[in-house]
Amino acid sequence: xxxxxxxxxxxxxxxxxxxxxxxxxxxxxxxxxxxxxxxxxxxxxxxxxxxxxxxxxxxxxxxxxxxxxxxxxxxxxxxxxxxxxxxxxxxxxxxxxxxxxxxxxxxxxxxxxxxxxxxxxxxxxxxxxxxxxxxxxxxxxxxxxxxxxxxxxxxxxxxxxxxxxxxxxxxxxxxxxxxxxxxxxxxxxxxxxxxxxxxxxxxxxxxxxxxxxxxxxxxxxxxxxxxxxxxxxxxxxxxxxxxxxxxxxxxxxxxxxxxxxxxxxxxxxxxxxxxxxxxxxxxxxxxxxxxxxxxxxxxxxxxxxxxxxxxxxxxxxxxxxxxxxxxxxxxxxxxxxxxxxxxxxxxxxxxxxxxxxxxxxxxxxxxxxxxxx
Numbered sequence: 001x002x003x004x005x006x007x008x009x010x011x012x013x014x015x016x017x018x019x020x021x022x023x024x025x026x027x028x029x030x031x032x033x034x035x036x037x038x039x040x041x042x043x044x045x046x047x048x049x050x051x052x053x054x055x056x057x058x059x060x061x062x063x064x065x066x067x068x069x070x071x072x073x074x075x076x077x078x079x080x081x082x083x084x085x086x087x088x089x090x091x092x093x094x095x096x097x098x099x100x101x102x103x104x105x106x107x108x109x110x111x112x113x114x115x116x117x118x119x120x121x122x123x124x125x126x127x128x129x130x131x132x133x134x135x136x137x138x139x140x141x142x143x144x145x146x147x148x149x150x151x152x153x154x155x156x157x158x159x160x161x162x163x164x165x166x167x168x169x170x171x172x173x174x175x176x177x178x179x180x181x182x183x184x185x186x187x188x189x190x191x192x193x194x195x196x197x198x199x200x201x202x203x204x205x206x207x208x209x210x211x212x213x214x215x216x217x218x219x220x221x222x223x224x225x226x227x228x229x230x231x232x233x234x235x236x237x238x239x240x241x242x243x244x245x246x247x248x249x250x251x252x253x254x255x256x257x258x259x260x261x262x263x264x265x266x267x268x269x270x271x272x273x274x275x276x277x278x279x280x281x282x283x284x285x286x287x288x289x290x291x292x293x294x295x296x297x298x299x300x301x302x303x304x305x306x307x308x309x310x311x312x313x314x315x316x317x318x319x320x321x322x323x324x325x326x327x328x329x330x331x332x333x334x335x336x337x338x339x340x341x342x343x344x345x346x347x348x349x350x351x352x353x354x355x356x357x358x359x360x361x362x363x364x365x366x367x368x369x370x371x372x373x
Contacts, residue, residue: 065113068315070232070296072113072191074220075103075312078237079119081302090122091152098304099236100156103196106309107162112191113313115223116164118153118200119216120146136210139203143170146200146216154198163195169202169214173222180204180214182222191228217286224295231295234312235283236302241326242267242280255336256284256328258291264326287328300325 065071079085082095107114123145131138150166157164173182190197201216220233241252242264256264261284268280287297296316300323311319316327317334327333 065230066315068317069313070113070230072115072223072228072231073106073110073312074115074117074223074231074233075106075309076117076216076220076233076235077103077119077302078235079122079216080238081119081236081304083122085122087122091149093152093156095304096152097156097159099302100153101160102304102306102309104157104160104162106312107194107196109310110313111194115187115191115197115199115220116153116157117216117219118146118149118198120149120201123149136206136208139211139213142201142203142213143168146202150198150200157196157198163193164198165190165195166198166200169199169219169222170204173202173214174205175207175212177207180218180222184223184225184227187223188227215282215286217283218289220295221286221290221293224290224293229294232312233287233290233295233297235287235297235299237283237299238301239280239299240301240324241299242284252324253326255333256288256326257332258288258297258328258330261285261288261328264288264328284328291328291330295329296331297328298325299328 077099081099082092084090103114103116120142147166147168154164154166167186169182172184172186173180175181187197199216199219201219202214203211204214206212217235220231223233224231239248239252241254242256244251244253244267253264253267264284265281268284283299287295287299291297298316311323319325
């Protein structure tokens with residue numbers, strides 16, 4: 001054999017292979033007629049259904065959550081909190097990092113129960129101004145713009161020490177005759193693995209093969225699914241709720257019936273000309289639609305300097321008194337149900353019972369701290 005040459009491979013011996021296999025079988029004999037043991041699925045073994053798709057966990061097998069708490073919390077940080085929507089490309093990196101740290105704390109404290117939705121802000125609004133109505137694919141630029149937004153948030157979540165994955169709504173959702181329909185297989189898997197799904201507004205495929213805008217206020221609706229229920233959608237924005245006065249810090253409407261949102265429509269301010277999402281009116285209509293499907297929806301002010309967002313998981317009657325908000329839900333708040341007359345807006349005199357005294361607040365839960373404590 002010359003230097004550098006490899007030795008010839010030995011000639012296969014079929015008889016030896018058969019004898020070796022017989023020896024191995026005799027070393028572990030199995031009584032005739034004994035059924036073979038089925039391999040139990042391990043951590044990385046997928047249980048498949050009749051058609052090959054992964055079988056979802058039955059509802060009865062999922063761990064229960066305390067009464068009044070959501071199983072799944074969808075947190076949407078509005079674009080107005082991290083960008084100047086009057087421009088086409090502004091994104092405040094420091095604000096993104098601050099809110100990402102608050103959401104990361106939620107994920108660590110309540111693992112597998114949070115989904116994040118990023119408002120498009122300046123980049124999202126800039127991508128859809130002046131679209132050509134004759135071009136069925138004119139909204140395609142929104143996919144690029146909002147992925148840039150999702151990537152900024154994902155990087156901030158990673159910096160805050162949690163695993164996060166940006167998901168493209170265009171690839172998960174499409175219009176059907178019944179409306180927009182989404183496949184949540186990946187979302188459910190990410191939650192089961194303790195990973196934060198990061199979503200945003202996008203464009204989705206229409207029934208006629210074109211693209212239409214699916215704004216970030218509408219995205220949480222794809223998560224109102226039985227396997228994730230009960231679902232609470234909290235929209236953090238630059239106002240404390242649906243304002244009943246003329247100032248941005250005034251009292252807010254405490255509750256909106258999603259089957260009759262006229263009380264909210266009468267109060268929303270006129271949409272600014274640079275806003276492409278119909279501002280608060282569009283937000284109310286989107287959240288009312290989600291609430292009619294069973295979600296509990298909240299509009300409240302975001303504060304990047306908050307000590308915590310743990311109260312977002314608390315039953316609504318345990319929310320801190322210093323966090324005004326508007327609830328959009330088919331379930332009327334208990335405090336309002338105990339009033340003898342029409343409730344005053346949050347920030348006013350407050351609700352009173354039949355005897356004229358304010359109802360006693362429920363006992364506090366030590367898991368839920370005030371946002372400003």
